[in-house]
Amino acid sequence: MRRIDRNAQSLGISGLELMESAGSALSMVARGYHAKTILILCGSGNNGGDGMVAARHLAGEAEVFVLWYDSKNLTPLAACQAERMKNCSVHKIRFRCREEVSSHASLFSRADLIIDALLGTGGRGTVREPIRTCIELANQTPAPILSVDLPSPGIMPDKVCAFHRAKTEGAEVYEIGIPILAEIATGPGDLLLMHDRKRDAHKGAGGEVLVIGGGPYQGAPWLSGLAALRAGADIVRIVTPHYLPEPDLIHIPVMGNSISTPDLDTIIPLCERSDVVLSGPGLGTRSHDVITAIASHIKKGVFDADSLKNPLPQAEESLFTPHAGEFERITGIKPEATPRVRAQSIKQAGLPGTVLLKGPVDVVSDGTKVRFNLTGTPAMTTGGTGDVLAGVCAALMVDLPAFEAACIGAYVTGRAGEQITGIYGCGMTARDLLTAIPQVLFGRTSEGE
Numbered sequence: 080m081r082r083i084d085r086n087a088q089s090l091g092i093s094g095l096e097l098m099e100s101a102g103s104a105l106s107m108v109a110r111g112y113h114a115k116t117i118l119i120l121c122g123s124g125n126n127g128g129d130g131m132v133a134a135r136h137l138a139g140e141a142e143v144f145v146l147w148y149d150s151k152n153l154t155p156l157a158a159c160q161a162e163r164m165k166n167c168s169v170h171k172i173r174f175r176c177r178e179e180v181s182s183h184a185s186l187f188s189r190a191d192l193i194i195d196a197l198l199g200t201g202g203r204g205t206v207r208e209p210i211r212t213c214i215e216l217a218n219q220t221p222a223p224i225l226s227v228d229l230p231s232p233g234i235m236p237d238k239v240c241a242f243h244r245a246k247t248e249g250a251e252v253y254e255i256g257i258p259i260l261a262e263i264a265t266g267p268g269d270l271l272l273m274h275d276r277k278r279d280a281h282k283g284a285g286g287e288v289l290v291i292g293g294g295p296y297q298g299a300p301w302l303s304g305l306a307a308l309r310a311g312a313d314i315v316r317i318v319t320p321h322y323l324p325e326p327d328l329i330h331i332p333v334m335g336n337s338i339s340t341p342d343l344d345t346i347i348p349l350c351e352r353s354d355v356v357l358s359g360p361g362l363g364t365r366s367h368d369v370i371t372a373i374a375s376h377i378k379k380g381v382f383d384a385d386s387l388k389n390p391l392p393q394a395e396e397s398l399f400t401p402h403a404g405e406f407e408r409i410t411g412i413k414p415e416a417t418p419r420v421r422a423q424s425i426k427q428a429g430l431p432g433t434v435l436l437k438g439p440v441d442v443v444s445d446g447t448k449v450r451f452n453l454t455g456t457p458a459m460t461t462g463g464t465g466d467v468l469a470g471v472c473a474a475l476m477v478d479l480p481a482f483e484a485a486c487i488g489a490y491v492t493g494r495a496g497e498q499i500t501g502i503y504g505c506g507m508t509a510r511d512l513l514t515a516i517p518q519v520l521f522g523r524t525s526e527g528e
């Protein structure tokens with residue numbers, strides 16, 4: 080939900096607007112109880128904010144008491160709603176500790192309806208005081224309890240009024256105006272799935288990525304490697320026939336002008352020690368036997384470009400990053416133009432992993448989940464952008480499952496492309512993309528904020 084919320088904001092619907100819609104839906108449900116006296120219990124998060132909006136809507140229609148947690152951790156949206164509630168004809172009673180809640184026990188027994196806006200999707204761990212006492216007192220009354228979004232842990236609701244999606248079984252679901260694109264398309268909300276690097280992180284915490292490629296196309300694996308570094312990998316090794324002077328990358332030479340089976344003794348131990356292995360960029364047509372031989376030694380593999388051939392290599396966890404032609408080569412299915420049909424083709428193909436099918440709209444699917452990526456520009460048809468995308472996905476897969484890594488990788492690379500196109504237009508190179516990647520991935524963007 081946080082991902083969808085954040086994506087909705089980037090599409091122009093603010094959190095406050097969503098909260099207003101949520102509180103309005105809640106007040107409608109509350110009206111169904113025809114209660115004379117309503118007690119709304121509000122926690123310090125946005126769940127509490129929803130309750131305060133409902134209080135404003137119900138003011139004048141019933142006697143409304145709002146018992147709200149005046150915590151120093153009040154979220155900005157909840158604080159805004161507390162302010163908006165100030166001038167309404169509802170009884171506003173703040174509490175800061177358990178004793179203050181207990182002193183208002185009589186309010187609980189007076190109520191014909193109790194609205195539980197204490198904890199929603201942000202609740203974590205065992206319920207702490209003073210919220211716990213609110214829940215206990217609510218459970219002791221005969222009044223029906225209407226829970227907001229999901230029941231606060233331990234409370235016994237009569238009904239649950241959920242927003243956009245049911246988070247618990249039996250909840251009544253109300254739409255709050257979230258655009259469908261916020262859910263089915265990638266967006267800045269997807270970045271919330273990334274884990275923050277700990278302050279005391281040791282060298283290598285960003286993961287070790289191995290890139291296997293090059294041969295006929297010399298630059299491709301180096302571009303992928305640099306992209307992996309820019310997307311957060313700590314150590315990137317490049318197994319490739321041709322050395323390029325890139326001091327940030329570790330070159331692992333091979334015996335001939337292309338990667339071949341005598342190199343397996345060098346490559347297999349590297350595959351085993353790496354968090355993620357990306358194979359294919361610039362590889363050419365002569366090394367597929369090497370890729371199939373190493374696949375079973377790879378924990379997490381990104382298979383790109385020339386490694387996308389049958390027999391299809393398969394790691395413990397695999398991400399395949401074909402364009403339409405490569406997809407047809409490995410599946411025999413020619414992808415239709417529309418993203419929706421492309422998603423169906425991926426499902427039909429049943430490949431053993433996640434697929435990122437590149438195109439004007441990228442489609443990411445593991446056969447069950449589907450996400451569309453709309454970022455990017457026509458200028459990105461320039462050579463090497465696919466190598467950058469694969470490198471970004473490889474670095475993200477250190478910490479994330481293939482599906483999430485592909486969604487974020489596609490989104491971020493496309494956004495970086497948009498920024499660079501703004502500067503260089505169709506004269507952009509794949510190399511130009513590299514510097515924009517960390518800005519989008521780790522910097523604070525202005526989208527929706």
Ligand SMILES: NC(=O)C1=CN([C@@H]2O[C@H](COP(=O)(O)OP(=O)(O)OC[C@H]3O[C@@H](n4cnc5c(N)ncnc54)[C@H](O)[C@@H]3O)[C@@H](O)[C@H]2O)[C@H](O)CC1
Nearest residue numbers: 097098124125126198199200201202203205206207228242
């Ligand atoms: N798109 C939507 O569905 C919308 C949902 N909204 C509502 O917002 C909540 C989620 O809000 P959030 O601020 O993230 O979290 P909560 O309000 O659930 O709680 C956070 C609050 O509670 C404290 N806390 C956490 N765990 C505990 C605990 N175990 N004991 C005591 N206190 C706890 C924490 O410190 C925070 O202060 C969602 O459910 C919807 O109701 C919005 O209206 C926008 C649209």
Ligand SMILES: [K+]
Nearest residue numbers: 198227229231
């Ligand atoms: K709740």
